[in-house]
Amino acid sequence: MKKISNQLLKNYKQIVLFLTLLLIAHSPKVSANNITIENASIVSQNTGEGTAMIGFDIKWSNSWRVSFGPSNWDAAWVFIKYRVNDGDWQHASLSYVDGTGANDGHIVPTGAEINSKADHLDIESYSHGVFIYANSNLSQSTDNANYTGAQLKWEYDYDGVLSSDNIDIKIFAIEMVYVPEGNYMLGAQKTGLEQKYIRNTASDDPITITNEGALDFAIADDPDDGVSKTDYSLAASFPKGYNSYYMMKYEITQQQFVDYLNTIPTTEINNKSRIGVQTTYRFGLSKSSNIVSSIYPYLPMNFMKWEDLANYLDWAALRPMTELEFEKAARGSDSYNIAGQYAWGISTIVTDVYTYSNADAEDEGIATNYGDGQGNAICLTTSSSYPVRVGIFSANADCSSRAEAGSSYYGIMELSGNVTEFVINAADATGALFDGTHGNGEFDGFNNFDVSSWPSDSNGIGKKGGSFGDVANRLLVSDRGLMTVTLVRNQKFGGRGVRTAP
Structure with a gap:
């Protein structure tokens, strides 16, 4: 203090x-x-x-x-x-x-x-x-x-x-x-692909977000049913993605999580990670003389649970992103919204399994089956059942488009695929109380995040973007099929943070 x-x-x-x-x-x-x-x-x-x-x-x-x-x-x-x-x-x-x-x-x-x-x-x-x-x-x-x-x-x-x-x-x-600040289209068109997507309360259409004011929206109860829905409301204080903000370019890496672990009390390190417990799915963290390191520093941090992400974001003076901010960051500040849209803006995705060059290294890359004119992403049909280096597709020598880079409209990497990412759930009473408060770099007496407006348990949070272990439909921008969360660590779970722009 x-x-x-x-x-x-x-x-x-x-x-x-x-x-x-x-x-x-x-x-x-x-x-x-x-x-x-x-x-x-x-x-x-x-x-x-x-x-x-x-x-x-x-x-x-x-x-x-x-x-x-x-x-x-x-x-x-x-x-x-x-x-x-x-x-x-x-x-x-x-x-x-x-x-x-x-x-x-x-x-x-x-x-x-x-x-x-x-x-x-x-x-x-x-x-x-x-x-x-x-x-x-x-x-x-x-x-x-x-x-x-x-x-x-x-x-x-x-x-x-x-x-x-x-x-x-x-x-x-x-x-x-x-x-940047600007309008965007929230939610999906009815395709039968996205589960429980956000839609207009009066129609089956997406919603054009034009300000940060109070918002009424609906969740489609059945992706094939344009009638069945549940209505929700958000206060003006809930970040909707219209105002400008910064988002992490990459998913939180193992090195970044190591940096966090090396600045908390040594008695807490094992409790805040899977060190000594997990060695599969390219989880590379270990501890020697109370110093943490990773053999895979450029890979995304996986085996995260909500508390791990929230602790990291509070430590870094960032904050969680809302599911609306996720959609804005992926889709872009315009009216571009197509059926079955991935974060790279089109509805096509590679379907062959990648092989890798320089595996586990700083320059790990795609050796074969890199998508030409298609969306590149790590999911169940393209991966070898583990996450890969963040930014791997944009570094490919053949990369010539947003889709081939697996990039969002704004240049944010892997919003679709690799590890699934925690978001604030707009269709939950606890999540709706979120007001965009930033972390302040300090913890409570138990070395946990202490921002009172952030969800403290599984209520109020969800996951977006899909992972190496999910089918391609879970990678769709508006899909909400992973919004149910339990407070466990899983090999597919990771995340990133945002901060409201000055």
């Missing part, structure tokens, strides 16, 4: 000495798919303000910013953890960006923007992280996000750091994709 004010810091000169010499910056080499933080350091301090500038370089592959089509960009969500005198890791409070530069104090690297306004959880206008992204149009190419000399302003006084404290720091970065 934040508790120390300026007047309690007795010797500003001593702060300069200790913070300069004892703040040891650690930055993980891999925190997502090819994202790298290097040269982390304490650059300077302002003892009067009780702040320090944390410097680093950051780069990642396949970055973009475009002003046409989806009119969006990808970004890195960057946040900092610190610990005092080898104690528990805590989330660092950063200055926020107010849009004018007057209240931020961050140093923006050449070619980039930094943004993260304080939201309703950021007490006294502090931020839990920042977005870093290109400041002008940028076409995808290898390693074209490469920003040097970034500096984030840490409000260490507010975080209670004393002059005599020995401080360790870790900087984390997660690749995200900006989903």
